[in-house]
Amino acid sequence: MERPMIYFVCALIFGIITALLLSVNFFAAFIIAAFFIFVIISKDGTKMRIITIFFLLGFFSFILYYHINVPGSFKARIVLKKETFAIAKYKNRKILLYGDIYEFNEGDLTKIYGKTKKEKDYFKGIVANVYVENHVIYKKDIIAKIYSIKLLLYNEYKIIVGKDKAGTIMAACFGDTKYISYSQKEDMSKMGICHIMAVSGFHIAIVYGVLQRFLGISAIVPTFIYLIITGMKSSSIRAFIMLALIAISKSLYKSYDALSALSFSALVLLFFNPYYICDMGFILSFLATLGIILYYNKIKLKLRKLPSKLNESISLTLSAQIFSMPFLMMEDINVRLISILGNLFIIPLYSLIIIMGNIGSLVVKIKPLFKIICYCLSTIITAVNGGSALVLQLSPQLVNYAYLEGIVVILIYMCYIFVIRGYENIKFIPLIAIIFLIFYKIQLF
Template identity: 25%
Template sequence: MNPRYAVLSALVALCGIWLTKYQTITGIAVTAFLVIAIVLQVKRKSLLILFFLPCFIIYSQYDSKHSISKLPHDQMAFTGQIDTIPKMDGKMLRFQFDTNNEKIVVQHKMKSSIEKEQLNNLEINMTCRLKGYLKKPEQKSHFYGMNYQEYLNNKNIYWVLETRDFNLNHCQLTKKKDLQDKIKLWRSRAIQNIESQFSKNTAGLMNALLFGYRDGIESETLQAYQRLGLTHLLAVSGFNVGIVSFILYFFCVRVGVVKELAYVIIFFFLPIYIVLTGGESSIVRAGLMGMIVVLIMMFRKKVSPATLLSCVFLGMLFLHPAYSFELGFQLSFLMTFVLITSISLFRGRSYTILLIMTSFICSLFSFPIILYHFYEFSIWSIPFNMVYIPFVSFVLFPVSCIVLVLSYFVPEAIPHVSCFIEFVYGCSVTLLSKAQLLKGSIVLGRPAMWLFGFYFISIFYFLYKWEVNKRFHFQIAIPFLLVIFIHTITPFLNSKAAVTFLNVGQGDSILIELPYRKAVYLIDTGGTIPFDKEEWEKREEEFNVTKQVLLPFLKAKGIRKIDGMIISHGDMDHAGGAVFLTDHIKVSRVFLPFKQEDNDLELTIQKAAQQKDIKLTRLRKGLRWENDQSVFYVLHPGSNLYSSNNGSIVLWVSLYNQRFLFTGDLEKEGEAELINHFNNLEADVLKIGHHGSATSSTEIFLKKISPHYAIISAGKNNSYGHPAREVIERLKNDRILVYRTDQHGDITFEVGKESLKIKTAQ
């Protein structure tokens, strides 16, 4: 098959699947452009290629229609088999469970250290009897957050089981195992064996390279790999398949096996290797390509690498259309395609130049995808790839293979080599941790879909011109640099203002973006309230709402500087993330409430601001400032002594013709003072005080403000019972439209000169 036809067929099939799920204007435009290009370029063969479009649209619709759960939602008793390695994190135990030929996610909250120690003996493939309640996976609650429900649905998982009663006596080893079960069990025990002999980080990295199991890597190390664009090195891929196939072939030949039989052995071993390394999309792609290459060599046929890759691509999409939405699948095929179509650029190059070119080209093509998922890129990505690709490929991976062999055939040798192994892996981690001190990350934000398309057009143009000219010219990079420039300035061309109420759980955080992004203000940072925990309850990485929700949101918006961080008052759920934020993003000014005496958290924020030369301003009643089309007016606190909640900064903001009132944790005493001092106080959008507590939002206050919209920031199923039922009833009686972060997720008000648009994450 002509390589060009094969590649176009694969692209058309991908468009068919994506259009079925995401019927966006950009997607329709890209598909139309592709169809026109095929008709004009391919002509007579175009109908054959375009057949894949309706074929995969119909097939993906059929697959989606039949990808539904067969379990009744009220079922409470389940018998089945543990399908993944049980993962313990603090008091939470998670694993996938196969029951009635359907997979579900099991979540069990352990009650004691003794129970945790007992359940630590759980193994993959155990048959268990479980009782509990089925619930739907969490939907996406942040504009740029992970959609856990969609992630599981793409794996044909539709339920999460929260156990009611579960212990080790409910499980027993499965007697009858097929080959796949035996391979999974061996993999699980090999992972545990390595974890028992090496430190957590060394074992985690080793298991990632050998088995594609990354759950054991320390979070800081994993984040360091992500920041420098090195996570692809921790994924089992084509290189691993190539090395393992070569070792197996070399061994077979050395023991006297004929070449043809060696090919057969490799062909049947590769499916085992796919299961052994976790069966992720990248290894499935590499394994299938390896099997086809072996067949081609056995029958002495010639097939273009592009044709081979496209056939595997189509085969995997036919097997499971949802593969196309996985980041690993996208990067794996894209990088492989780029490298095999750039062979002419690599001919006659020295090893060093070849390494630089491959690192550069891979980094360039992954650039839009990395931006889409992580919102920033590191200028150190290419040099560190140049160092780490050979280091991981020719040092860490072979060393890991040797350790695996020794652990089974000469286990007594492991203690003698463990110091060396720890030193080698420790050096790699130390270098990465030191690299974090380098200031090289550039935040651009998530590109819009039209920009995403232009990125790839400019990159393909760059590579095409480079190949045609046989040398690099700066002029061919101008379109790509122009797209980056457009991406950077796009927010500053937006005439609309935006006010976003972030879902930070039981806390507050509100982002205000002025028109043309002339300034960015953040009211409160959210904060995770710490609780005393026993050692066994502590998670590997405790949840930090500012780190895991607020900071990624700012990066996704392309925000590199906060002009004003307004701390309404010093409670942890409003100000707990302030110090962390000043460490990770530039803050020009911090605003604190005017008061007689600061609490410990407010004093800590002051100290952090002083250390970083951030201007500190006290806000009190009567202060105001304004920009074009925006006015900020401080209504509270005054000169009186207040409790913590009633000492909250109350801010009235006008954006174009829309008026917002932000009340912090103001309670009824503070509300009464406001309406007594400001007779004409009104607002279109009211941030309900104190998370909708019954101590706030009195009837007289709501009547006076007369808002059209009310926003309640509260945690889902919070222990305080917020928002109070009587507050909700008051708002309904006054016909005020209510938005809640616990029900709607992030909430954004886009304010134009004569328009108002409300968006929610759910």
């Protein structure tokens, strides 16, 4: 079996989806489980038994995650604080809090007293709702201090560069978006670079790449610390696991397989957090990475006559959208067909902000050096704002798609895969699907 890790993670995903559907629709879960079992029993060998084990691991990890009783008083950590609600982690499960939450701060380890209502939200990983009647905030531990340090950094940056630019620095460097305005988020989305404002594989790759120049393979340690500081988002954990596997393979003089590494990172994340199967950030991160792994070099080869930087930007953008765009269409989310301008002109500037913002965080107590870095950051952000205004004028408009368009795009892609593998008899199916879509749209008018 070539690349067995791919089969293992697919089995785990099938198990999780079966458990999810069992909670919603027993018949659908039965069909999926029966199909999977039929495939397994039609094969022989130890590897098929291992695949069955991963299917069961996925199934029971999902069941066990949501099968928990939240008592009337419990200790939990606040991971998200909004005006009207908060989210806490209890035994690695997410709990929605409302009521007396106004004194909570993100990172606080808190003893919570309240009324528990067992309402599950499978798409957000919520296992229960708790109306908080009273609470006791414990003395700050190292995690709580990390959250406090980020607030301190924001205040230090705000004094020198101003509120808006300080918010941009905190969002770009640490994924802390509560300091940036809604209009800023909208502009990032329109340019197709909103991933900059959430710590992702892009950030992990930049931090590790810079540190590796000075520390070599040991750069994986401070990169892991950066991962903890930024909140350990699914996309950044995925990137860290893949980087760690690259570092290990180099140290052992072994070959590195990107698809197997991607599959392994998905397996680890889904096993410990099975609700990620419904998390949009997780899904988009893996779909974009999968597209880059499979098609970046192929597109780059096709566009080899273009200037190098332009070639890389276009190839990266198109390959990342091959799988993620159909998903966004099916989710009825606005899609920008091509975000090349944002990736070509704005992303490099944000790379500088990420590097210098993190350096500034390390020398915040050395005031003269910190001020120099802040002035450099202020200049870069001014350039970003000017460049963003130009890109927004030149970029194509957001396109509204619906579920059916996503299905058609997936169908076209699947037919393409089959045709290049020799199934010529299905090459007219995409044309039929497009004609059907056109007539469907005409009927709407």
